[in-house]
Amino acid sequence: MSDMTVKDFAAKVGRDVPRLLEQMKEAGLDHASENAVVSEEDKHKLLSFLKKSHGDEDDASKNRITLTRKTRSRIKTGERGKTIEVQVRKKRTYVKSDEEEKPKAPEPKHSGPRQLVGDMADSQQAKAEKDVRDAEEARVREAEQAKVRAAEKEAREAAVRLATAKTQEVPEVPVPELDDNQPSEEQPPAPPKEGRSDRRTAPPKKTAAKAKKGRRDDEDRGDREERKRGGGAKKVKRAERRGGRRSGGGSQGGGKHGFQKPTQPIVREVSIPESISVAELADKMSIKSNEVIKAMFNMGAAVTINQTIDQDTAAIVVEEMGHKAKLVKDDALETEMLAGISYEGEEITRSPVVTVMGHVDHGKTSLLDHIRRAKVATGEAGGITQHIGAYHVEDQHGGVTFLDTPGHAAFTAMRARGAKATDVVILVVAADDGVMPQTIEAIEHSKAAEVPIVVAVNKIDKPGADFDRIRNELSQHGVISEEWGGDTQFVHVSAKTGEGIEELLEAIQLVSEVLELKAVPEAPGKGVVVESRLDKGRGPVATVLVQNGTLKKGDIVLAGLHYGRVRALTNELGKQVAEVGPAMPVEIQGLDGTPDAGDDFMVVADERKAREVANFRQGKYREVRLARQQKSKLENMFSQMGQDEVAKVNIVLKADVQGSLEAIKGALEELSTDEVEVAVVSSGVGGITGTDANLALASDAIVVGFNVRADVAAREIIEREGLDLRYYSVIYQLIDEVKQAMSGMLAPEWREDIVGIAEVRDVFRAPKIGAVAGCMVVEGSVHRNKKIRVLRENVVIYEGELESLRRFKDDVQEVRSGMECGIGVKNYNDVQAGDKIEVFDQIRVERSL
Numbered sequence: 001m002s003d004m005t006v007k008d009f010a011a012k013v014g015r016d017v018p019r020l021l022e023q024m025k026e027a028g029l030d031h032a033s034e035n036a037v038v039s040e041e042d043k044h045k046l047l048s049f050l051k052k053s054h055g056d057e058d059d060a061s062k063n064r065i066t067l068t069r070k071t072r073s074r075i076k077t078g079e080r081g082k083t084i085e086v087q088v089r090k091k092r093t094y095v096k097s098d099e100e101e102k103p104k105a106p107e108p109k110h111s112g113p114r115q116l117v118g119d120m121a122d123s124q125q126a127k128a129e130k131d132v133r134d135a136e137e138a139r140v141r142e143a144e145q146a147k148v149r150a151a152e153k154e155a156r157e158a159a160v161r162l163a164t165a166k167t168q169e170v171p172e173v174p175v176p177e178l179d180d181n182q183p184s185e186e187q188p189p190a191p192p193k194e195g196r197s198d199r200r201t202a203p204p205k206k207t208a209a210k211a212k213k214g215r216r217d218d219e220d221r222g223d224r225e226e227r228k229r230g231g232g233a234k235k236v237k238r239a240e241r242r243g244g245r246r247s248g249g250g251s252q253g254g255g256k257h258g259f260q261k262p263t264q265p266i267v268r269e270v271s272i273p274e275s276i277s278v279a280e281l282a283d284k285m286s287i288k289s290n291e292v293i294k295a296m297f298n299m300g301a302a303v304t305i306n307q308t309i310d311q312d313t314a315a316i317v318v319e320e321m322g323h324k325a326k327l328v329k330d331d332a333l334e335t336e337m338l339a340g341i342s343y344e345g346e347e348i349t350r351s352p353v354v355t356v357m358g359h360v361d362h363g364k365t366s367l368l369d370h371i372r373r374a375k376v377a378t379g380e381a382g383g384i385t386q387h388i389g390a391y392h393v394e395d396q397h398g399g400v401t402f403l404d405t406p407g408h409a410a411f412t413a414m415r416a417r418g419a420k421a422t423d424v425v426i427l428v429v430a431a432d433d434g435v436m437p438q439t440i441e442a443i444e445h446s447k448a449a450e451v452p453i454v455v456a457v458n459k460i461d462k463p464g465a466d467f468d469r470i471r472n473e474l475s476q477h478g479v480i481s482e483e484w485g486g487d488t489q490f491v492h493v494s495a496k497t498g499e500g501i502e503e504l505l506e507a508i509q510l511v512s513e514v515l516e517l518k519a520v521p522e523a524p525g526k527g528v529v530v531e532s533r534l535d536k537g538r539g540p541v542a543t544v545l546v547q548n549g550t551l552k553k554g555d556i557v558l559a560g561l562h563y564g565r566v567r568a569l570t571n572e573l574g575k576q577v578a579e580v581g582p583a584m585p586v587e588i589q590g591l592d593g594t595p596d597a598g599d600d601f602m603v604v605a606d607e608r609k610a611r612e613v614a615n616f617r618q619g620k621y622r623e624v625r626l627a628r629q630q631k632s633k634l635e636n637m638f639s640q641m642g643q644d645e646v647a648k649v650n651i652v653l654k655a656d657v658q659g660s661l662e663a664i665k666g667a668l669e670e671l672s673t674d675e676v677e678v679a680v681v682s683s684g685v686g687g688i689t690g691t692d693a694n695l696a697l698a699s700d701a702i703v704v705g706f707n708v709r710a711d712v713a714a715r716e717i718i719e720r721e722g723l724d725l726r727y728y729s730v731i732y733q734l735i736d737e738v739k740q741a742m743s744g745m746l747a748p749e750w751r752e753d754i755v756g757i758a759e760v761r762d763v764f765r766a767p768k769i770g771a772v773a774g775c776m777v778v779e780g781s782v783h784r785n786k787k788i789r790v791l792r793e794n795v796v797i798y799e800g801e802l803e804s805l806r807r808f809k810d811d812v813q814e815v816r817s818g819m820e821c822g823i824g825v826k827n828y829n830d831v832q833a834g835d836k837i838e839v840f841d842q843i844r845v846e847r848s849l
């Protein structure tokens with residue numbers, strides 16, 4: 001080809017001259033005017049520059065043609081004359097193969113971007129390429145028509161389905177955008193409206209515009225698809241349909257239809273604790289919270305995202321959403337942790353653990369002290385023993401461990417926590433005093449705990465002992481001596497002289513042999529907390545009784561609500577030890593708090609788990625206490641009977657005098673029917689003590705005070721543990737209330753509310769007005785017009801009204817806590833210093849079960 005001017009060249013390639021000159025300049029050519037001559041070489045230089053500037057250096061893509069087509073058509077569905085608009089979009093990239101190219105484009109050096117080739121190549125080449133393009137376009141048109149036909153067919157099918165689903169509306173069918181080489185046939189039916197399974201086959205309510213937007217969103221949705229599948233079978237199907245439609249995209253390529261085969265729904269195993277929040281539940285199923293809220297709403301429950309639902313409800317929701325529910329107990333962690341501890345190994349016989357009980361002043365402390373002095377200190381320098389709540393003595397039979405807190409309080413406190421620390425009870429009865437109320441109480445406690453008794457008849461050094469009387473009295477309470485054909489050993493001892501102590505220890509060994517007490521020393525230590533306190537220098541210190549295994553320094557211990565690593569082990573002689581075996585008491589340091597007496601302790605392997613369990617227990621403690629509060633109410637006790645098959649109602653009864661005690665006890669026990677047994681688990685004369693409260697706690701009993709009141713310790717336990725405490729002053733009212741509750745006839749009740757307590761500090765006598773009690777109001781407030789009772793040693797001695805209430809010289813209506821006042825009791829002059837004046841209200845309470 002001969003050389004031409006810039007002007008000619010511009011005319012040939014269809015560019016204006018200035019633009020061409022500019023491009024030539026950029027290409028490094030120095031043509032300045034339209035008459036400048038352009039050689040073949042210049043043309044090639046310009047061509048390669050332009051190719052470069054279009055980023056087309058890649059040989060593989062230089063023969064690519066991209067075609068974009070969009071066709072719209074309308075088809076009649078034949079159903080009620082409705083029309084459906086079908087839009088087919090198509091973007092196709094054509095790549096020329098070498099075979100095609102060679103004959104038609106013999107000069108590969110001229111191949112380039114399509115438009116440039118057209119511009120720059122000679123007319124022959126341009127013509128060849130045009131042919132190729134035309135041929136390709138014809139093929140594309142043909143393919144498009146085929147697709148339109150397929151789309152129409154599909155739309156018709158959708159319309160038929162629509163008619164089947166009996167819906168009124170025939171919407172426009174959105175046609176998805178087709179990428180690359182994907183044909184448009186096999187349009188799936190429109191997606192169902194979300195959340196409604198009965199509309200699964202119904203066409204969408206979306207408009208075409210919305211549908212387009214939906215398609216754009218599809219990519220984002222793709223990421224969420226997995227989660228959506230988790231949303232139950234319905235959603236899975238929906239998701240799959242969407243996925244199927246969308247997946248016509250490039251993943252499969254090759255011009256084949258890319259319908260993605262539906263995958264199986266992902267069925268998760270969702271572990272559900274005893275209570276779970278909606279948000280947590282959704283999280284566990286890997287779905288959004290509002291999916292759960294929606295599902296629950298459809299099931300008839302309106303919940304909020306933070307609402308806690310119970311395990312059963314959560315399980316239904318999980319099943320409904322197509323997953324598997326796995327119910328997990330809250331204490332699963334604890335159970336799992338405990339299950340991981342092995343207590344297997346070679347068993348050895350362990351020493352018995354003994355508690356000493358008996359009436360006041362019968363010699364419990366003296367006996368314990370004597371044994372300790374005589375035995376513990378043997379061979380120990382100094383022989384000074386520490387009080388740590390328990391001690392161990394060695395004898396020729398293998399030793400005995402004594403719980404060193406005499407009395408019933410410690411025993412019941414432990415039992416209240418379900419701990420069985422004691423193997424044998426020594427019942428101390430003073431030979432010169434015989435069986436007394438607390439002796440009987442001790443028998444009741446031992447029997448309730450099913451612990452065998454050894455009777456120590458004490459003070460035999462004193463004159464006036466009548467052993468037969470003691471045997472006789474005890475036999476009336478079911479403690480029958482071996483000599484009399486029973487199974488209880490009676491040993492005569494003197495805590496003062498030490499007489500009979502050896503025999504007592506032997507008797508204990510005998511009983512323990514029968515019990516066959518065993519332990520595995522090589523197992524990790526476990527046992528019970530005997531007592532604990534906060535030591536100023538050492539922090540929390542707890543005495544524990546190792547019941548099985550061995551407790552070592554450095555062990556991680558879980559004790560009740562607390563845990564920690566054992567920093568030091570101190571025995572009853574104040575000596576640090578490295579480890580302690582079964583049936584041995586020891587003081588431990590290192591816990592993060594003070595566990596309660598009776599709490600269990602155990603050595604665990606994992607400190608983190610121990611902390612988790614301790615934290616869990618602390619949270620649970622509150623719940624349990626609240627639950628118990630409800631359960632132990634008299635009303636609830638009877639109402640629960642049907643459900644829980646509670647056939648027994650336990651009552652701890654305290655009264656002011658023996659006469660009324662017997663009468664009430666008899667009357668209550670007579671209330672028992674075939675279905676319901678009323679059992680007075682403990683009864684006694686005098687105020688309600690901490691021991692009574694603990695016993696009530698241990699035996700799920702109601703505490704009933706007849707003309708007696710609870711002392712501070714008892715009130716503290718009752719309040720803390722949510723026990724039901726009832727005061728009465730009329731026998732028939734007490735009996736009636738229990739009877740009514742039993743028969744379910746709960747008449748309106750008059751309940752007493754104690755509004756204030758004043759302590760009598762001094763009594764003044766005035767000739768005209770009689771006795772005036774100088775008082776300090778210690779609780780609540782004292783009111784002039786309310787009813788009062790006078791209490792002496794927590795026992796009611798008078799009930800009546802106030803004659804006068806004064807502060808200094810003024811008559812007042814009310815005196816508040818912390819203030820002094822003068823009280824005159826109407827018609828009662830026997831008030832003494834130390835008495836308490838209790839002011840109360842009577843309130844009518846409507847009852848409901």
Ligand SMILES: Nc1nc2c(ncn2[C@@H]2O[C@H](COP(=O)(O)OP(=O)(O)OP(=O)(O)O)[C@@H](O)[C@H]2O)c(=O)[nH]1
Nearest residue numbers: 359360361362363364365366458459462494495496
């Ligand atoms: N003669 C004699 N006196 C004894 C004997 N045992 C205890 N006593 C005395 O009885 C009194 C009460 O003894 P404690 O050991 O304090 O009795 P307790 O049962 O522990 O009493 P509380 O702790 O109040 O429940 C003390 O003065 C003892 O000295 C004994 O065997 N013989």
